[in-house]
Amino acid sequence: MLFLVISTPRPERPTTLIDSRSRYWDWMRPLLNSGLARSVHARVGRGAVALFDVDSNTTLHRLMNEWSDIIPAHFEVYPLLDEDTAKAYLATQTPSTGDAR
Known part of the structure; x- marks a missing residue:
């Protein structure tokens, strides 16, 4: 299962987090x-x-908790499909007969 995770750390001075960032x-x-x-x-x-x-x-969930223990942050999480899975899914679809605006 693929997930893109984007972190936005709490607004603290970056120099106070040098050890945590390492x-x-x-x-x-x-x-x-x-x-x-x-x-x-x-x-x-x-x-x-x-x-x-x-x-x-x-x-x-475990990884995001471990990450947050190191650097507290807000996370955006996006589930993804790899190319083969996306193509396999598309192959099962039938074209819509509706108005394609």
Whole structure:
């Protein structure tokens, strides 16, 4: 199950979070190595974007709680389909006969 997670940290001075930000990357490294996280990118200014490939919502919930323990943040979560799944779904659809505006 693919999820795009976008974090927006609490509005604190970035310099007060240097240690936490370093711990975040240390926490993320094994997730990237194992494939649980496919990619992660720092956002310009503050925050991060991660693409998780998890087996369940429970695993995603655990990861987001661990992340929030390191750097408290608001999270936006977007469930995604990979290309093959999206194409397979499209193949099952029938064209609409309605007005395509």
